[in-house]
Amino acid sequence: MIRVALLGAGRIGQVHAKSITANDDCQLVAVADALPQAAQDLAAQIGAEVRSIDEILADDSIQAVLIATSTDTHSDLIERATAAGKAVLCEKPVDLSLDRALAALKAAEGTGQPVMVGFNRRFDPNFAALKAAFDGGEIGKGELLSITSYDPAPPPVSYVKVSGGLFRDMMIHDFDMACWVFGGPPARVTATGSAIVDPEIGAAGDVDTAAVTLQWDDGRIGVIKNSRRAGYGYDQRIELLGSKGLLSAKNVLENTVEKISAEGASAAKPVYFFLERYMRAYEIEWTAFIDALKSGDTMPVTLREGVAALACAEAATKSAQTGETVAITADMLGPA
Amino acid sequence: MIRVALLGAGRIGQVHAKSITANDDCQLVAVADALPQAAQDLAAQIGAEVRSIDEILADDSIQAVLIATSTDTHSDLIERATAAGKAVLCEKPVDLSLDRALAALKAAEGTGQPVMVGFNRRFDPNFAALKAAFDGGEIGKGELLSITSYDPAPPPVSYVKVSGGLFRDMMIHDFDMACWVFGGPPARVTATGSAIVDPEIGAAGDVDTAAVTLQWDDGRIGVIKNSRRAGYGYDQRIELLGSKGLLSAKNVLENTVEKISAEGASAAKPVYFFLERYMRAYEIEWTAFIDALKSGDTMPVTLREGVAALACAEAATKSAQTGETVAITADMLGPA
């Protein structure tokens, strides 16, 4: 029985708490949060104790921590938790600063502790089935990858201002998907972005609609499209052209009912947002973490991979500003 | 907090145990089963006591029982439990004998206790969405209803022999769906059946493939198709033609991945069987039972409705044997 502490009792922390308690191989013993009430409510609900982060890190009986605090604390907590001998599952992104993330990577790798980054979409059964079919050779060699990722509605501008920008905050998921599908980071990133959904987002220095092209050294190409506002729900699709065919993972719909009338045919729309779409993925993600801990296998999403996604985001941010293609260099990906 | 006992700890009893324990408004306090070990295993897993049926019925603190025992005990247990002042959720079918079910109906109605029959498919979110769209007037007046219901593989012949036959054992669900969608039982039933999947089933006096036509007094028509062996999984679809359009509820697929290659396009097949397809429906069913108990509202599936489905099955069995249309008469539907 692996003893686990949860750092962060906000919305995403509560999601993880469910996954942790549903897993028979671990026990959620402590919850910490900067807001005492949030920690208390969640702890009460799941039968865990409220403790400070210091107390948790000092408790040798706790083997793993899940970091679901605000992004600006991730690097610090990764360093402190691994230094304290804990295994870590840290929410994405690793950091808003690539340099800071690289430092945390160096420190964490120095401790030898396993660190996983919470790119939940890898564990979505649909995307995982696409990846398995591709890895199984069903469409030959990969050539052209397309990722569509639209949120239903833009976040408040106050959030946008501290988010690190669309590329680091939202497209980070898609960068990881692209690196995951193609087995490593691209060589070059070219980005185009606009604030077309909400001028306030533009005034805050960010974009809300963007298209990014990735190119790997062997010529493979990836295209990522993001919009902060699809209106109809959470549009999450992947399409991969290979030398022998095309694989695509479609959206998950609200139900399977269709109607045909004189006005045309109609059907349900995609489920509304990430909690509806990815709840099962969060559960599988946690199981994968625990299973890797038990077996000693490499984490299914390494900290180095979390840094690679951030390097793509950094490159895209720069490319969107300059109109030039930006190379992903070796030093952006971690120590040799 | 409604105190509940579970009668029957077999496969379907275990499914219900999950739903009961997941519901915050009730507590599963006791489990009974003819096999002591089965009762003990399940009780241990969910933290309930093992008790005999007699003990359960004698315990006035228990307000509701879920009957998930073998079909031949249903009528007896409905009568005994309602006589003991319990609310009842009984698995389908009510009985294999329409006469016996009618007697149980009369007895149970005499007690005034609420009884619900476990027609889980009504609670499938897809079928429920179709029903809601229809009731909302989206396709006008209903005219022609089609239900496709294929199992992935036939049961053992030993089971077939005691099952009451395809119409009572398998199509009973579809009869209920038809009555539910159209708001009451049909006036006439015509059935055609063949043992084409497995000659052993024919030798046992049953059919494995059947088509049944229902007709309501106002002319509405329903068509039900059953096969014991679809091979590709659990094929569960409804289609309803109305005066202004067509509604259909499609299958639930294993995932959303599609492939196109020189050989053609391919996609996932339907989920394999009822546990994959209807797990969520069982949960919603139980919640609906508990909510009706709390509010005092009519049960969402009444015992009378369970009898009506059985009356259809009885008529279909007779029609398949004689080649004649069989009327559903008032006396087949319960006391006036």
Add this chain to the structure above:
Amino acid sequence: MIRVALLGAGRIGQVHAKSITANDDCQLVAVADALPQAAQDLAAQIGAEVRSIDEILADDSIQAVLIATSTDTHSDLIERATAAGKAVLCEKPVDLSLDRALAALKAAEGTGQPVMVGFNRRFDPNFAALKAAFDGGEIGKGELLSITSYDPAPPPVSYVKVSGGLFRDMMIHDFDMACWVFGGPPARVTATGSAIVDPEIGAAGDVDTAAVTLQWDDGRIGVIKNSRRAGYGYDQRIELLGSKGLLSAKNVLENTVEKISAEGASAAKPVYFFLERYMRAYEIEWTAFIDALKSGDTMPVTLREGVAALACAEAATKSAQTGETVAITADMLGPA
């Protein structure tokens, strides 16, 4: 170059005229119609002569006639044309009277002239692809066939009165499809019909909504559903369950555009009626007739098959009236 005459210059005659003139192996030399103006207009348009039926049948240079006159003339014209040494393609149905059709069959077979019946749906590329896949063994042995066939809107009651009834006029197509898919006529027919779309149709002694079950001697089952009014267009689908899987041919839609918005997803509806759906089938049908003439092969739809479909219609009409299953006996299918 096969010289052809067209008997009947009405709507369906005009459709066939296009197919005949588009085929390089034949020449449309003469057109006859009871209405001189209709014959003249069509003849002028395609560069053919107007002639009487007598003149056409007396002209030895004409090798084939296409009979597209009113149904009550079909049997007579089949007899006269084959007696005159012409090959015949006759529109469906062969006749409204099974006895009259059987007499025409006997007479025509006596002449040795090839006769084809115009069941155009066999030549629809989608249904033909389903049939080819089935015959290629892709789903094993056929077990349960379903045909859905809805018209967009009911015909005028004046037409209904002389149509021979839904089973002979409309479902005749579906009876032929069923016999074609399963390689011969069924042994038994059970029919249920209602006048639910339009009470006037009921007052005229006909039905507008019907479900028919067919059963072959080896146990295979077929289900046909008809409605005179789908509202949204021409709903024409086939679904076939076999021992190893399911084949289905879906509708042809107006276009491939889909929309997703906050209100849901929407798409185009099926094309509106038979001219939109089957124009290509009529062309292929004619080519198949000409190719069989040239090669001397058996006609792709024989007169005997046309009679078999009519026998099913006769049986269904009787079954709907009596509520009893009606057998298709050998004498209903033509001379031994």
Add this chain to the structure above:
Amino acid sequence: MIRVALLGAGRIGQVHAKSITANDDCQLVAVADALPQAAQDLAAQIGAEVRSIDEILADDSIQAVLIATSTDTHSDLIERATAAGKAVLCEKPVDLSLDRALAALKAAEGTGQPVMVGFNRRFDPNFAALKAAFDGGEIGKGELLSITSYDPAPPPVSYVKVSGGLFRDMMIHDFDMACWVFGGPPARVTATGSAIVDPEIGAAGDVDTAAVTLQWDDGRIGVIKNSRRAGYGYDQRIELLGSKGLLSAKNVLENTVEKISAEGASAAKPVYFFLERYMRAYEIEWTAFIDALKSGDTMPVTLREGVAALACAEAATKSAQTGETVAITADMLGPA
């Protein structure tokens, strides 16, 4: 009756010949081709005369010419034909050289003769339905346009060498679609290309797989993906995200048959290439040209629009070479 001459009797010329002869408002009187045999064969087949281009241009009774000769002759022929007082429908692309095309545009506009460029895809009923829905306001303001356009198999390298490169030869269609959907050319073009399908294409200095991002001055973004080899057929899709929803035009499939078996579900693949997909579009295109000639309306695809697509191709070619975003300046789009 508009008298028409066809310049070029190759594959695409033959396609157009069918459309011209099918249109009742015009007459194809003469065919010219550098290969006398090709001209003779086509002329014989459609009942037209063989003439030289000089003879055609000198014949004042000919009002319109369709230019389907090799690309390097397009600009010359546009200039000569308009100078001779003919209306022109010229196949795409206008030229491989933007400068040469701009000169032809200036000359042609000086004559006042109507010139249409043969961007056939605008006339595909599916894309036209998407455009009509968008223009009808169904998804609000356009924000993010995606065009997927894959050929089934790469052309011979000998062709690639003289093709002008993927952006001018293949993606030119998609540039036109993007300009058409969004009502004018983009402000900036960014391109990424690889020779990943066939290294010989790379050795010839071209790419076979590419992703291009377009940005309009108001922030709207377009993404175009091309591959020379999809393997499974002609993949031609458009998807448009607007402020109120998403529109997409899917592929046209070979048929509507679907199969489900233990191996999964399968369906037909897209039709194989442009003749299967766009035959109807070519017909509609020609009708649109003739209708505009008759009414005196602006041509549905102007020469200026043909130049704009070429300007995008020129910019993309340069961007793919430099890794920099390239602006579309006013002087690239024609005289003010």
